[in-house]
Amino acid sequence: xxxxxxxxxxxxxxxxxxxxxxxxxxxxxxxxxxxxxxxxxxxxxxxxxxxxxxxxxxxxxxxxxxxxxxxxxxxxxxxxxxxxxxxxxxxxxxxxxxxxxxxxxxxxxxxxxxxxxxxxxxxxxxxxxxxxxxxxxxxxxxxxxxxxxxxxxxxxxxxxxxxxxxxxxxxxxxxxxxxxxxxxxxxxxxxxxxxxxxxxxxxxxxxxx
Amino acid sequence: xxxxxxxxxxxxxxxxxxxxxxxxxxxxxxxxxxxxxxxxxxxxxxxxxxxxxxxxxxxxxxxxxxxxxxxxxxxxxxxxxxxxxxxxxxxxxxxxxxxxxxxxxxxxxxxxxxxxxxxxxxxxxxxxxxxxxxxxxxxxxxxxxxxxxxxxxxxxxxxxxxxxxxxxxxxxxxxxxxxxxxxxxxxxxxxxxxxxxxxxxxxxxxxxxxxxxxxxxxxxxxxxxxxxxxxxxxxxxxxxxxxxxxxxxxxxxxxxxxxxxxxxxxxxxxxxxxxxxxxxxxxxxxxxxxxxxxxxxxxxxxxxxxxxxxxxxxxxxxxxxxxxxxxxxxxxxxxxxxxxxxxxxxxxxxxxxxxxxxxxxxxxxxxxxxxxxxxxxxxxxxxxxxxxxxxxxxxxxxxxxxxxxxxxxxxxxxxxxxxxxxxxxxxxxxxxxxxxxxxxxxxxxxxxxxxxxxxxxxxxxxxxxxxxxxxxxxxxxxxxxxxxxxxxxxxxxxxxxxxxxxxxxxxxxxxxxxxxxxxxxxxxxxxxxxxxxxxxxxxxxxxxxxxxxxxxxxxxxxxxxxxxxxxxxxxxxxxxxxxxxxxxxxxxxxxxxxxxxxxxxxxxxxxxxxxxxxxxxxxxxxxxxxxxxxxxxxxxxxxxxxxxxxxxxxxxx
Numbered sequence: 001x002x003x004x005x006x007x008x009x010x011x012x013x014x015x016x017x018x019x020x021x022x023x024x025x026x027x028x029x030x031x032x033x034x035x036x037x038x039x040x041x042x043x044x045x046x047x048x049x050x051x052x053x054x055x056x057x058x059x060x061x062x063x064x065x066x067x068x069x070x071x072x073x074x075x076x077x078x079x080x081x082x083x084x085x086x087x088x089x090x091x092x093x094x095x096x097x098x099x100x101x102x103x104x105x106x107x108x109x110x111x112x113x114x115x116x117x118x119x120x121x122x123x124x125x126x127x128x129x130x131x132x133x134x135x136x137x138x139x140x141x142x143x144x145x146x147x148x149x150x151x152x153x154x155x156x157x158x159x160x161x162x163x164x165x166x167x168x169x170x171x172x173x174x175x176x177x178x179x180x181x182x183x184x185x186x187x188x189x190x191x192x193x194x195x196x197x198x199x200x201x202x203x204x205x206x207x208x209x
Numbered sequence: 210x211x212x213x214x215x216x217x218x219x220x221x222x223x224x225x226x227x228x229x230x231x232x233x234x235x236x237x238x239x240x241x242x243x244x245x246x247x248x249x250x251x252x253x254x255x256x257x258x259x260x261x262x263x264x265x266x267x268x269x270x271x272x273x274x275x276x277x278x279x280x281x282x283x284x285x286x287x288x289x290x291x292x293x294x295x296x297x298x299x300x301x302x303x304x305x306x307x308x309x310x311x312x313x314x315x316x317x318x319x320x321x322x323x324x325x326x327x328x329x330x331x332x333x334x335x336x337x338x339x340x341x342x343x344x345x346x347x348x349x350x351x352x353x354x355x356x357x358x359x360x361x362x363x364x365x366x367x368x369x370x371x372x373x374x375x376x377x378x379x380x381x382x383x384x385x386x387x388x389x390x391x392x393x394x395x396x397x398x399x400x401x402x403x404x405x406x407x408x409x410x411x412x413x414x415x416x417x418x419x420x421x422x423x424x425x426x427x428x429x430x431x432x433x434x435x436x437x438x439x440x441x442x443x444x445x446x447x448x449x450x451x452x453x454x455x456x457x458x459x460x461x462x463x464x465x466x467x468x469x470x471x472x473x474x475x476x477x478x479x480x481x482x483x484x485x486x487x488x489x490x491x492x493x494x495x496x497x498x499x500x501x502x503x504x505x506x507x508x509x510x511x512x513x514x515x516x517x518x519x520x521x522x523x524x525x526x527x528x529x530x531x532x533x534x535x536x537x538x539x540x541x542x543x544x545x546x547x548x549x550x551x552x553x554x555x556x557x558x559x560x561x562x563x564x565x566x567x568x569x570x571x572x573x574x575x576x577x578x579x580x581x582x583x584x585x586x587x588x589x590x591x592x593x594x595x596x597x598x599x600x601x602x603x604x605x606x607x608x609x610x611x612x613x614x615x616x617x618x619x620x621x622x623x624x625x626x627x628x629x630x631x632x633x634x635x636x637x638x639x640x641x642x643x644x645x646x647x648x649x650x651x652x653x654x655x656x657x658x659x660x661x662x663x664x665x666x667x668x669x670x671x672x673x674x675x676x677x678x679x680x681x682x683x684x685x686x687x688x689x690x691x692x693x694x695x696x697x698x699x700x701x702x703x704x705x706x707x708x709x710x711x712x713x714x715x716x717x718x719x720x721x722x723x724x725x726x727x728x729x730x731x732x733x734x735x736x737x738x739x740x741x742x743x744x745x746x747x748x749x750x751x752x753x754x755x756x757x758x759x760x761x762x763x764x765x766x767x768x769x770x771x772x773x774x775x776x777x778x779x780x781x782x783x784x785x786x787x788x789x790x791x792x793x794x795x796x797x798x799x800x801x802x803x804x805x806x807x808x809x810x811x812x813x814x815x816x817x818x819x820x821x822x823x824x825x826x827x828x829x830x831x832x833x834x835x836x837x838x839x840x841x842x843x844x845x846x847x848x849x850x851x852x853x854x855x856x857x858x859x860x861x862x
Binding site for chain 2: 059061063068100110138179
């Protein structure tokens with residue numbers, strides 16, 4: 001689940017060369033896909049008559065589903081010079097792998113969605129650091145709630161509870177302090193200084209790639 | 210299938226000191242997401258329980274929760290399970306779940322697990338394909354192979370030169386990403402394009418967190434607006450929303466089914482050869498929950514026999530050949546002045562004139578407006594949240610006075626004090642007219658609701674407009690409300706003003722595969738085929754025709770079936786086939802279910818005929834809105850599985 005943004009109109013126009021088939025993915029639309037903007041842009045691209053098909057499906061990141069859904073358009077795709085994909089990077093790569101011989105282009109840039117999870121965006125984020133600090137911090141994450149990801153207390157730069165990096169943000173460490181104070185557990189903060197092991201998440205990950 | 214599980218239990222060496230000074234422990238474990246969905250218990254909770262017991266700890270209990278990061282459902286669950294004597298809460302989950310619990314519970318919350326990095330694993334299909342969400346997609350330069358994740362050094366200008374025999378020097382199990390890119394581009398004849406590209410510099414500031422945070426905030430707001438969940442399907446109301454109502458031309462033969470409503474079918478009271486007139490009763494309600502049926506034309510009854518029906522296979526129907534004169538029946542005469550009518554008279558008239566809910570379900574209106582409990586509000590549903598349909602929209606724009614008159618009749622009949630007309634914000638013209646027409650009426654108000662499907666469902670609308678929650682298994686009257694569709698009250702108004710029963714209705718004929726969309730006043734009994742043909746037919750043989758909207762409509766195999774009291778649309782759309790794959794527990798269905806159910810369980814239980822499981826997951830609360838099925842990343846036909854479960858439970862299994 002990711003956020004997709006359209007690439008600039010000029011970029012997309014330059015990509016649409018020759019007969020073009022467009023594939024839209026609406027799978028994560030409820031999270032974020034610029035449906036209206038994409039539709040308008042595709043209308044403009046269609047004016048010249050080179051867009052031979054606009055296909056809108058969901059979850060094209062699932063290769064089986066993609067194959068099944070594109071079957072109907074086999075001839076149009078075969079005939080096309082270019083396939084433009086409006087989806088996240090996973091979707092584009094899945095299409096590119098399936099249509100190995102075709103020029104498959106991405107029309108979106110993909111941005112991370114805070115807190116990749118089963119449900120729609122939460123106000124919390126998890127940095128997947130692999131060494132959960134929440135036990136020392138009253139359940140408020142210093143990696144994501146502190147803009148400097150400090151693990152041993154505040155930097156001292158906050159003013160009136162606001163972060164010096166981002167004034168819209170509360171100082172994470174002040175929040176941690178207040179939460180622990182409320183729970184009567186301020187002594188928790190007397191832990192030995194921690195050193196963050198940046199390699200840890202990768203050691204733990206099953207990710208071989 | 211890949212497994213994107215994002216956490217693992219911390220090691221005993223770390224957990225034992227953490228447990229040392231703590232007693233009265235409650236354990237919350239997340240049932241994990243993004244893995245093949247099985248209904249057995251995940252082992253972590255048991256492992257931690259054992260460890261805590263070995264350390265001589267007292268446990269106050271444990272809870273295994275699906276989608277712990279879903280704050281709405283988790284809050285409810287924790288409220289009901291957390292014993293008062295608990296002093297410390299331990300959570301086994303990814304960092305999101307732990308923070309959610311820490312935020313909800315007033316007690317100290319501890320993490321018993323660490324989150325694992327899952328770099329780039331963002332697909333909704335648990336594939337090996339990854340995306341690092343760098344915000345500056347390079348795939349257009351690299352033949353659709355990602356240099357950020359497929360090159361272990363994330364180089365964007367070509368290979369490092371360290372690969373041996375096509376294998377990466379960092380990780381020998383991995384193919385060199387740049388070699389793959391080279392081969393793909395060579396095959397496509399695009400090598401020179403690539404080599405002529407200027408040097409790429411990666412811009413790490415490209416990901417605009419501020420923008421993303423704003424999106425996230427707006428998505429959250431949309432999700433919780435009015436009621437939990439719901440979706441925003443592509444609406445395509447533009448095909449027909451601007452088209453004024455037209456009378457559909459007379460057809461020669463109408464087929465009027467005796468079952469067009471919820472409850473018992475009506476009994477035909479005419480015989481072959483009888484001459485009937487417009488508005489004459491031809492079917493009599495059988496029982497309390499049933500409805501009268503009237504002739505929509507004048508002419509001769511040529512058959513009384515079972516005929517194909519849109520939803521029920523074959524249903525007893527009266528077939529009438531029209532004489533084209535439309536002579537009204539003697540019973541069709543004004544009922545009098547609303548002010549002088551009693552509540553009983555209105556209810557009787559509504560029953561006599563065969564008026565049923567015209568939003569689709571067809572519940573007899575006379576039963577609805579005589580609720581078993583006192584009600585304070587009549588809510589008129591002008592949301593028309595189904596995509597494509599514009600029938601109610603046009604009725605509101607063109608028959609605003611009738612709707613207000615009908616609403617007044619319902620207020621009088623039910624004894625409610627206040628009338629509210631709820632309209633979604635995608636119909637600004639209807640909102641404007643209704644607001645203007647009700648400006649001087651004290652007890653009638655127009656509420657504009659942000660568009661979200663299924664807002665038109667009774668329970669959602671009550672929650673959205675009145676902020677009241679209909680209890681599980683309850684009726685709107687339990688929270689003092691009646692909900693009625695705008696077209697239905699227009700029919701009530703007609704019945705009072707002219708005495709005409711419900712014999713015609715507005716039908717939207719639309720969809721991307723219909724030649725000339727339109728909104729028509731159509732006589733009940735008109736075959737669907739006549740409508741499709743009149744609108745120029747379909748533009749392609751590759752088409753699905755549905756009665757109703759794309760979300761809750763019924764696919765029609767036989768276009769000979771007639772338009773009924775609940776037929777708000779006929780749509781011709783592109784068929785989208787689906788090939789279901791196993792549930793990956795992505796949680797989207799639980800995320801969008803407006804009734805706050807967990808539809809994923811039904812997909813498991815239907816296969817194993819686990820009827821008790823269906824009951825435990827409150828299947829009877831499901832309103833069959835189809836949000837879960839629409840959003841399902843595995844394309845599972847969830848609604849049909851739910852129907853199987855409901856049917857079994859109704860049969861007493």
